[in-house]
Every structure is written in C-alpha cells, then in structure tokens.
Amino acid sequence: MEGDIGQRASWLKTQTELPTATPSGGMSHTSAKPFSDLSSFLQPLRIGIDTLYELSYRLSLTYKKLAASPEHFFPTPITRLPTGLETGRYLAVYVGLSYLRVAFIDLLGDQQRVRRTLEKAWPIEEHLRRDRAPELFTFIGDCIADVVRDSLNNPNEEVPRELTTGISFCFPIRQKCLNEAILMPTGKGFALKTDLNLHQALLDGYERHTWSPGEDEDEQRMPAKRRKLFNLPRLRIAAMTNDTSSTLCSLAYTIHSFPNTRAVMGFIVGAGSNATVPLKIADLHERKVQHIREKDPSAQEALVSTEWTLSSASTPIFELDLRTKWDIELDNHCERPGFQPLELMIGGRYIGELVRLIAFDWFHNVLGIPRSALPVKLVTEHSLSTDFLSLKVASNQSDEGLAVELSQELPQPSMSDWRWTADSSRDLRAITNFVQDRAASLVAAVIVGLLVCAEEIALQPPHNHRDFLTLAASNGNTQTEESTTRWKNGPEELAVAVSGGVMQHFPHYKQKAQRYIDQLLIRAGPQQGGKSIFLRDVNDGGLIGTGILAGTTAGEIGGIIGSTFEA
Template identity: 25%
Template sequence: MGKVGLGLAVGWAAATCAIAAVIVGRRVRRRREWRRVMAVVEELEEACSTPVGRLRQVVDAMAVEMHAGLASEGGSKLKMLITFVDRLPNGSEKDTYYALDLGGTYFRVLRVQLGGDRSGILRHDVERQPIPQHLMTSTSEDLFDFIASSLQEFVQKEEGVSEASTVKKRELGFTFSFPVKQTSVSSGILIKWTKGFAIEDMVGRDVSECLQQAMSKKGLNMRVAALVNDTVGTMALGHYHDKDTVAAVIIGTGTNACYWERADAIIKCQGLLTTSGGMVINMEWGNFWSTHLPRTSYDIELDVDSPNPNDQGFEKMISGMYLGDIVRRVILRMSQEADIFGPVSPKLSEPFILRTPLMAAMHEDNSSDLREVARILNEVLGIPDVPLKVRKLVVKVCDVVTQRAARLAAAGTVGILKKIGRDGRGGVTSGRIKGGSHSKMRRTAVAIEGGLYTSYSMFREYMNEAMTEILGEDISPYVILKITEDGSGIGAALLAATYSSPGVANVQLL
C-alpha cells in the first residue's frame, strides 16, 4: 500500500471512529435524558401516592374538620353552612313546580310535573339560555328583569296561556350557585360574585327578593319557595329516588358536598329548632385542607399562580377545573429536562390550555398507537411527532394525577360517613342496625353528580375502588354511590314542592 493509500485508510478509520463516537455520545445523552424524564415521572408517582393508610388519615381529618366547622363560625376551613333545609322530598309530592338554575354564563328554566304516591316525575321540560355579556356587569334590576322575562315566556308556552298571571300560583325552586349567606330556606344574602359576574348593587342583598320583585313586575304569579345551591338540589333529588340518601357529592369543574346532620350536633347554632330534628349542611368542602393530603410541587405552583392562593386546596387537587393543568405542568417539566418532545413548545406555558376533558381523552385512548394522545399533543400543546414510548409516558402522568384525585374524593366521602356514623366502625352510631344478638349494616346511599365522575370512566373506577379499600369488603357493599343527574334543576323543583306552603319553613334560630 502506498503512502497515499495508507493516508486514506488512516483518515477513513479516524472518520469512522469519530462518527462512532458521535453516535455513542448521542445514545449516552439520550439515555441520560430518558433517565431524567423517568425520574420526573417516578417523583410524581411517589409524591401522589395514596395508600389506604394515608386515605384513612384524610378520612379522620375530614371528620375532625367537620366537627370544628359545626362548633363555631371560622373554626374550620370547612364553612359547614346551614341551609335551613330540614326536610327532603319523599315521593309524595304532587303537582307542577318550576325551577330556575343560575350558576354561570347560562341559566336554565325547568317545569317539573310530579305524580305523588311515589309515581315519580311524570314529565320535565327544560330551556337553556345564555346571559348577555353586558348584563353580567350591569345592575341587579337589569339582570333579573331579563331572567323574569325569559321565565314568563317559558311559563306561557308550557302552560298554554297568553298571560302567565292567569295561571294559578306556582312555586319556584331557585338554584343560585354563588356564595350566599342563607337566612331561611327561601332567602339568602349574596356575599360576592364569581364566574365573571360583577354587579355591585347586588352584593349584600337578598337574592330571592330581587327575583321576586322582577317576577311581580312581569305579572308572574310565582313564589320563590326554596333557594339552594346545586349540591343541596342533588341531595334532594337523590333522596326523592332513594330514602337512604344521606349525602351528596359533586365532582365536576368544581367540587362540593352536603349531608344530613342532627340538629343537636350543630353547636354553633345553639337552640336550633327544626321539625325533623335534622338539617342539610352545605360543607363547601373544596376548601378542606390537611397535612395528610399528598401535595406536590406542581400543586404548589398552581396554587401560587391561581387567582385565589391558599384557598380551595382540596378542590385544586380533585376537580375538573385543575387536573388538566397539573398534567400540563408535569409535561412542561419533562420537556425542560430533556428534548424528548423536541424544542419546548410555548403553548406548554399557557395556563389551562390542556382542559381536563382532553386529559381524560388521552388517558382513555385505547388505540394501539395512541393516536388520540398524538393528536392532542400536536393540536393543543404544539408538540408534533411524539414517539410512541413518550406518548405512553404522557398517559402514565394522566393516570397518576387522576388516580390521586379519585382516591382523595373517595376519602372525603368516607369522611362524611364517619362523621355521621355510617362508616360501620365502632359504637352505637356505627351505621349498624341492632337486632337481638345480631346486627346488620344499614344501607347508605350517596348521591353523586358531575362530569368527572359520570363521564370519566377511569376516575369513576378509581373512586369506587378506593371506597371499597377504605371501608373494607364487609362494609363497602352497603354504601352505594348513585349517579344523580340534574340535581341543580330537578332537585330545586322538588324542594319547591317540599316547601310549597308558605307556613312550612319551620326552622327557627333561637
């Protein structure tokens, strides 16, 4: 071999070695990056861990906070609001009742016909209307005049008359899903607006009175018989169908719960007199907090960035408003740790761009190539051409966040049952019915509503599993989670039926 040939051979060998070194270097770098990404996921999984022992600690903490909230105003993160609802529908209600559901940028009007004698709901009609944007910041008179006009048209159409005033007096249930200080079963003072409303002259006024005045101006022969929030309406509807219903839980965009409490346990209202000896308590459980909750760095960042830091801690870990954004924050962190998604997409820094229904769609993608995951990452988060193994990792993140949320929701629900002695553990109020030398568990139903539970099958599965784990296999068959749809509408009409006589609201504060 001549000198030229030898030089070429040496050069070729050197180039080959260099190329090999680059390839090996890239592989080593990719392995290191993949390990860093896996470390992010493993750290998340560990931080979100909810073994049954931890869930039982959350159960105990929920029960303790409930006691504290009933003992004194401000004694707990849980507001434990008195609703003045001391009786629930039982199936004997008869006649036609209306409901108005106002809780966001839309409102609904319903007409419900009840058969009595447990013949059930014979018919219900619903109409949904948007609230014009300018009315959300106008005056209370403008807002309620618009609502009353829509209600008048609905009544005339459904009753088949030209004038609503010619119809016999009707009772109305009013679901008003904004912060209210209840003063009776049919009245309450608006504390503050949320959800984009900002009508200043309304704050501090009686909500029902504003609606009543607007209806009178329109000649509507109608009375507000019950003012409730959606959780109480859900419990009313649940109890109407199943007399063993003792609580209601809503897990949707937001979350809340209410339950039936003994009047003598509501210590902060000494001398509370009710016809039934009990009352529905609106817990406002979204604000529950405990050191036993498995909080991560992503939860802390989300809370700091939110409009209400240090508030609604439980809601931010379990409700549909926030789960998608927690997943977004984890994906952003993974993207910053390594280039497995390519260059960091600017869309990953946009809060709430990944809505929870999209997260659920990725989580429940059953296709072999996870094409729905790829589509959402590309179209929503601006991350194209994601390898299959990375898509699988994204599904894993969705699973971890969802599982934690569902299991915490289960723990909160069992906390309510523990407070009222329906968890089957110890003592005469253990949820057992005594009988001779034997005792058996009392059947307990919890009405549950909200898209996170009703429409997200993995969430529902995880929550049901956790209920069984916490209660135990002997007790869990006696506790039923019953999907109860449209408590905010039909439930309000049922409560209007329950309190249809003006003299029926017998709750007194002495």
C-alpha cells in the same frame, strides 16, 4: 436502547389501566416493570391507602370542629327529606358555574316519579359573573320568562296567577328560611356582592315580564293569547338552595322505596366541588341553629352545606404534606391563593391546568424539549381544558389515534421539529390518569370523613388501628363503635348522590372513587349494622332536585314536609 424504549412503552401502556393503592403508598399494576423516570416523576401524586385512611380520619375530626364552630358548616333550613310521594308541577331553575337551566318538573309520586318538560339551557357569559348582579339576574329573568312563555302556548288553559318555583345555585349561600338566601364569598368564578339578597334579585330580574289583573285596563282588554306572550304569571319562590342539597333531595325522592337503602349525602364534582350532609342539630353551634329551633322545635337534624374545599376544612392535606410542587404553583397563580386548596386538586375548573403544569414540567424540564418547540396550549396558562382531557386524552382510543387527535387539537408551532407520537401521547395520558386517580382518592377520603362526622360510620384512630383490629378479631368482636343511627333490618346501604361533569364524564372516575371508599371501609373494619357506602349517579340533580324541593314545601313557606333523615 431498544430494550429501554420497549420497557418504557410497556410501562406507559399500563398507566391507562386503573392503578390500585398499596399499603406502602405506591401503585400496583398487573403487568410490566415501571419505567423509573416517569414513575419517579409522578411519585408525588400517589397516595397510599394508609395515608388515605389517616387523611380521612383527620378530615373527620376537622369537620366535627367546624360543625361546632360558629363560622363554618352552615345548616340549611331543610330538616326533612322528600318522601317520594309528593306530586304537582313546579318551575325549577339551576344557576351553574357556566350555564343556566330552566325546566318544569312534574312530580308523579308512586307512578313514574319525575317528568321534566320544556327544559332549556343557556351559557352564562363571563361578564355577567363579574359583579354585575342586575345584568345577571335580568338575564336569568329573561330565560325563565322564555320557558314560562312556552308553557302557556295552549290557548285552552287558563294563565296561572303564580308559579311555585325552586332555584338552586352552584355557589355557597346562607339561609335562615328556605325561600331566602344571601350569597357567601366564593372562589367559583362569580364576583357578586356577598350581601346580595338572591330572592329579591331573582324577582327583580323577572318582574318586567309579569302582569296582574287590574293593573292596566288596556292590557286587560288585550286578547288572552297576546297577554300570554307579554304578561306572564308571577313567581312564588318556595325554595332556594345549593346544588348539592338539591342533588341529595333528588336521590331521596327516587330511592325512598329501595329496601335497606338511605340517601345520606349529595356530592358534586364538576367545575367546583361541594357536599351536603345531614348533621345533628345538637352537634352544630347554637348560633347557627337558633332559627331552626324557633321554626321547628322538634327537628333533630338539618342538611349542612359543608363547602369542604375551603382552606378551613383542608388542614390535614397540609399536615400530611400531600400537596405537590405543581399544586402549590397552581395555587399561587389562581384568583384567590390559599382559598380552596382541595378544589385545585379535584375541581374540573383546575384539573386541566394542573395536568398542563405537570406535562410541561415533564416534556420541558425532564425530557429537555425546548419551550418554543412545544404546542402553545402546553406552554400557555389555562389552555388545556378538563373537558378535553376527559373526552379525548383519557378515552380508550389507541395511542396512535390519540397522537393524531393531539396533533389537531394541540398542534406544535409551525417551525418546530417536535411532533406528537404514540410515546408522547402515552405520557400525557399517564399524567392525566394519575391526576384523576389522586382526585378520586381524595374524594373518597372526604366522603368517608363526612360520614364519620355525621356519625353514620366509624373510623379508629390510625395509630392504634391495627391493634384494634387484632384485638377485635381475637375477641370475636368485628363491630366498630356503634353509629347513632339504629338500623334493625340487616345490612344498610348509605347512598351518596353524586353528580357533576367530572364525576360523571371522566372515564372510570366514579369507579375509582368507589374502590377507594371500599378500601377505606375494609381498613376500618365491619360497621355497625353491616353498613356500606355506595355512590349513586343523580343526573341533573341540581335542576330536578330543586323542583322536588319546591314540591315538598307545605302552605307556609319554610316549613318542609317529608320523611325524617332516618328511615
């Protein structure tokens, strides 16, 4: 018995390390033999590299079909990225899932690039997200006014008549011009009308804070300082976009001077997940690009907000039977079952609940601990947050220290004899790490699949993949089929702008995703031009990129100046 306990503790300790995928589908570790019970229990969470390669390939085919369809992969009006030379001061607004942020963004061109000033943030209360658009946008308008008012405190500065403004949203939108947007159906916690005109709603929310010369003689006679407090400049909404597009624009602005590096995607893993990628207009359904052709006949590509977590883009995870019983249980009890199956496996809004379901199954059904003896937060739906898992459970503190932390944050019932110990704490940490590792591998498969769809890289069909590599090696040909992007100056780095609380704050998340991307590219063989994919952090891209995008607009709203997507 003592030997079994020692073996169990030794194996569980290895679960805090970074597991690596093996061709057979398991995870290899550098030390200790696995303890069979927990190892077998967590087996459904493991995705081998061969399966991951096939998933990425199938996803790329799915994405190509959706791009060519009239009802998915809607393009934005953005046909060029920032050059990095834009200058000026712009008001930026970011509507996240649970918070609102407003700031002024100063674009400094070749100097310090970007400066953020007067930034403020507010939580978005639950009741404002529940089909109460007037109240939500009044709240947004009041918060914008608060920041604008702070900017007018200098009595020597003239009050501007209008402020060029950009706004980005965490939820999906449809657009025909850059300064207008219509809300699309979303499973991200907002229950607003899907035909809501976001441009007008924002102006309506801010309108009561504005004043124009000549509107009221009494107000004209008001001292300038007092007018600044109560009568603010109007907003000129120059750009509306989703947060992944603004994240990509943020990286493009700052990375443009890097040699052999090109921004090719904006990717967010926070409470929810999404990606924006440039796609060729010729590959998109004509109905979706007609408005782009009318405004910019020379445009070759457009940014596409993919919404890849939707069921329509997730077919391969069903074909390869990658969902576990815990995923299915979580899906069955969410607000919109079947709507975003991949989001439930990756998004921060759900990871905490997924870990809770697995942990309860392990402690109760496998170890036989009575439900009544377990902590309330392990037996109650949506009581275990992803933030807690990333900041506490997945951290590098000792098992004993984690047990103390869990005893305080997840206390057992007063009448229970069960206690958090180093062993049970390692169990929870192991489950958390395996869920996180699977999520990172899925993110890698999606990123590679999207870049195949965009014809930036190439994957061979899995069934003849090994034969292809063998033949290529024997012929001295180590190139995959040519990407349509011509690069003549040596190895090229395809930079993916990544952001979001899960990606940036969950220990080792980005490193794990990068490792899986590297493994997929090794499987694929050398790419044309020696291309590689590199994940680059873009902090606050949803806010900063919105100001940058507002700054790229020229005279006529809807026309975007800047560089083409190909460097």
